[in-house]
Amino acid sequence: MPRSYDIPDGPEVLDRRAGPHGEVVLRRHGELLQIIANGCFLMDTSDGRSERLLVDAALAALDGRPAPKLLIGGLGVGFSLAHAAADARWGAITVVERERAVVDWHLDGPLGRLSARALADPRTTIVEADLLDHLRETCDTFDAMCLDIDNGPGWTVTEGNDSLYSPAGLTDCARVLTPGGVLAVWSARPSPEFEGTLRNAGFRQVRTEEIPVARGVPDVVHLAVRPAVGPG
Template sequence: MTPRELIGTAEVPGGPPLRLFRRNDDFMIVLDRNELMSTRMSGSEVALGTLTCEPLAAHPAPRVLIGGYGMGFTLRAVLGPLGAKAEVVVAELVPGIIEWARGPMAALTAGCLDDARVDLQMRDVGEVMREGAGRFDAILLDVDNGPDGLTREANEGLYAPAGLAAARRALRPGGVLAVWSAAPDPAFTRRLLKAGFATEEVRVKARENGKGASHIIWLARPRTG
């Protein structure tokens, strides 16, 4: 087997560094010994974008927040069904992730960060959610390997009651909070319900060809009444 080549290291504010590896044409982003994402297993990141934003295709001017750029699979899936008047805010805390996207992974990025609909903000997605009520039609969170602070301890707050309350306030009527996870988490499902969300838990394959492990996407909508 061809050995992995270390391409670069990116510092994470308040967390351990990320490393970018390449093996032949495949890229992998690794935290300690955990492979957070790779170009070989992008199916569930694509599904996060399509499941959330295909229902918004007829919306005249939807506003979407994505927490975590990653390798851009979710962003490209979001942009696909949305019209010219859409606004997609991408909150990415790690500058190195964007440097990799514009550098060694530029071909994979395919210009999505330069799309006129994209507003890239280099900061914590939690800050964006807390800035005002009723701002977004959809909020997509994929900043960890699930609803816990794997990449940095401060991310725990996104999935705690206060973070879920901030997400709910930031949604417009009819909006949806979508959260990606590598594995089921019944405790998080209960927190969503307690925070006032009606929740659908969708199991999707890690690979776009329908093979490989299954990942989880929660689609949570604020209950009314």
Template sequence: MIPWELLDTAAIPGGGALKLKRRGAEFSIMLGDNELMNSRLSGSEQALATLSCERICARPAPTLLIGGLGMGFTLRAALESVGAQAQITVAELVPAVVAWARGPMAELHGASLTDARVKIVETDVARLIRAARACWDAILLDVDNGPDGLTRDSNDGLYSREGLLSARAALRPGGVLAIWSAHAAPEFAQALRKARFSVEEVKVRANGKRGGARHVIWIAMRAEN
């Protein structure tokens, strides 16, 4: 078997470090001994985009905010799901992840980073959410393993009541807040409802129709008025 090769490490603001590893054509991004993402497993990250875009497809020029570039699965699925007038902003906290996308993982990302509809911003997605008012048609969050922050304790702020209310304020009427999680969290669905979202919990497989671990996506809709 081909051994894993460590390509790079990158500090996470606030502490910790990510590791980019490669084995043949396969890539892995890890935090310590925890694998955050793998290039062979893309189904649930793609579903985060497709499930969201289905709900805003009637809008002629939708604006999307994606929290976390990762390996680009969500971005590429979003680009395939929206029209030519859409605008997609990707907020990535760790600059090295963007550098990896343009460097060793460039083939994996394809033309997504240079698509005219895409803007990459190296910042905390929470900052963009807090600064916005009725700005986004969809906010897609895949910045951690779920509502319980793994990579950064401060990610918990995205999923607190204050963070959820900020996300609701940042959405246009009828907009979508979609959140990816590696595990179920019934109390979080209730927190979304308390923040005045209508909520659908969708269970998806890590590798789509080919199976894999069970992940969860919450689709939280802001009312039209």
């Protein structure tokens, strides 16, 4: 006779933290781990296709640049970091995450099962900071930047995240990209308005790749390239 297991009717809260940007919660629902911010579902461990596409599309757009340096905005459940670290073509990988709770859930908590190998990779550095603050303060430059912040430019649920997708925020992104560097932005839904904002911020080769989902509007990755610096 098959062994039976008790399955909880609803999600189980594993940790709840109140921080400077609101409440973040880690839940387990069946086999899935979920991150909730200020009462709004952000992501879970069910798939990861869009996060992998985010990283792969950025690398493909670099046209074979050797050992490119990657900045990942948002650690999340760790799909983007794990996928990048599994690819030997990437050089240094920096992840900027502003929520201490999320970092802890990877270093000492259940999300470590997804990210432990990537966190142990010598190419990986975790920076605990607000991404915009880090962009304005860092002296480093990167060949690619993959942003998986909130639900994307058209649907932010955490106060202040919309400024990242503003013209000023995109200018800060461009400043730390090398000439020809790639910006890749995950979004829970397409945003033609954001494509226009990217172009107005000086990015070129702006395009959008869709990731089909089981139901509803597809996820997308917005891609844009910082132009090479001209003469003079």
